Amino acid sequence: MSIEISNRLASIPFSSIREIFEEANAMEKRGMKITHMEIGRPDFDTPIHIKEAANEALQKGHVHYTSNNGIQELREAIADKLKRDNNIMVDPNKEIVVSVGCKEAIVNTILAYINPGDEVLIPDPAWLEYQYIVELAGGVGVSIPLREEEGFNLNPEDVRMRITSRTKMLILNSPHNPTGAVLPEENLKELAEIAIQHNLLVLSDEIYEKLIYGEAKHVSIATLPGMFERTVTINGFSKAYAMDGWRLGYVAGPTALIQPIMKVHQYNTTSATSFAQYGAVAAYAGTQEPVREMVKEFDRRRQLLVSRLSELENVSCVVPQGAFYVFPSFKGTGMTSKELATLLLREAQIACVPGSAFGQCGEGYVRMAYSTEYEDINEAMDRLANVLKNLKVKG
Ligand SMILES: Cc1ncc(COP(=O)(O)O)c(C=O)c1O
Incomplete structure (x- = not known):
């Protein structure tokens, strides 16, 4: 017996953010360390008050x-x-x-x-x-x-x-x-x-x-x-x-x-x-001090990420002014955003979201959330730079 879903749901897919998330989780279960830059939430705890x-x-x-x-x-x-x-x-x-x-x-x-x-x-x-x-x-x-x-x-x-x-x-x-x-x-x-x-x-x-x-x-x-x-x-x-x-x-x-x-x-x-x-x-x-502290730390990470991305060949990046995302273009690598996100996950252990998950105009970009520790971001960017360098050597 099969029960059909409603017409209104028929054309609606599950979120493609999930695919990267699931692959990253599976890699972690195999003991690999992943830098999570795919998740759209703060990595801070809710303030105590x-x-x-x-x-x-x-x-x-x-x-x-x-x-x-x-x-x-x-x-x-x-x-x-x-x-x-x-x-x-x-x-x-x-x-x-x-x-x-x-x-x-x-x-x-x-x-x-x-x-x-x-x-x-x-x-x-x-x-x-x-x-x-x-x-x-x-x-x-x-x-x-x-x-x-x-x-x-x-x-x-x-x-x-x-x-x-x-x-x-x-x-x-x-x-x-x-x-x-x-x-x-x-x-x-x-x-x-x-x-x-x-x-x-x-x-x-x-x-x-x-x-x-x-x-x-x-x-x-x-x-x-x-x-x-x-x-x-x-x-x-x-x-x-x-x-x-x-x-x-x-x-x-x-x-x-x-x-x-x-x-x-x-x-x-x-x-x-x-x-x-x-x-x-x-x-x-109550006090807004924890918000100010969190924003200060996000800003530090934002500046780090933007400056590390700007060192890379074939990558361009608009400096974000809000939220906790950077949306760099990797169009210069000739890869689709899905290919790139998969490569970054498998070769650099960085989980990020293909830009195409946000609409057609996101093709060629990836979304990197800086809701992860400063040092982690820095190390992840070293790995990213290496992957791109190897790609160039191979290409
Ligand atoms: C643009 C935007 N609006 C709304 C939400 C959802 O917010 P809430 O957790 O309050 O449902 C998100 C979550 O990622 C978001 O990015």
Whole structure:
């Protein structure tokens, strides 16, 4: 007997990040040491005051369903944070839904607004989940190329050219996974004009907001004139507070946009985990020193990785300004990104993600996460340089 899967799932593959991950794990089981640069999460522990707050909540018996949109204390802490850091004013009672990770907020938003056949503009390369979540909803993802020579910044003209009568939503992710690009305010202003002119809903995924370096500045598109009413801002705790396993995120925006998202959330997960939410209150209301320390260390690794990559022949690299990824091009080697990622894993014991896993425009690149120790990165780069040197000798 065979039971068919739904049509909406038929064209959707498992994540190709998994393949590299599984091969790396198998190599480790055989006793090899692998430098993990494929994983998109901080290698730090959750700060202690956050863990203590969640522990205390457990001890106090906060073990039941919470209000669907999240505990009042957390919604208030989120509203304060959005006002303080982003200049976004929202009512904690009607304009925030706490979700099981950012990912749930993204799924809920897309399910709430995308009809079969609706087109959603998605940068390419990007976190591939956007494309598949849109497909799950019956929508059509339209890829907008990001170019290395433009610093991987979304070019508003590329967006304008792809708008049709079916275009409903624009997805933005700044700082960006996988390139680390931070969208400059000038680009955001032009994108805002386009969104207003064509009545688009903007989903702004700001999960990497706190991981930003040098002169780069994070601007929330919801704060630009005329944008609040058409923007849902999505953020969470996974990256900045090393809380990816806690599965906590949120969506914020005007009541009219948030309430339909709330409806999907109600039928999806009811509420995020109760005691985890108390930990998140401490994350936002407590000291930000651990975040500053983590960002400082990421910046040190970022500079190391960029400088080591820039020594290599046939490799080019845009200096990332945010997140914890570098997205170097290996086009000069003539290899596909999958061939290269496989070679790096097998010959240099470096696990990284082929750029093609993030869309067609990622071909020729690999994503290297610097969420691994400084010394490990340095040694991994020695091995990488050797592999490329041998490749040249053979070629
Ligand atoms: C761009 C982007 N958005 C969202 C997420 C998911 O975040 P969360 O752990 O809050 O679901 C990730 C995780 O890698 C990401 O890279």
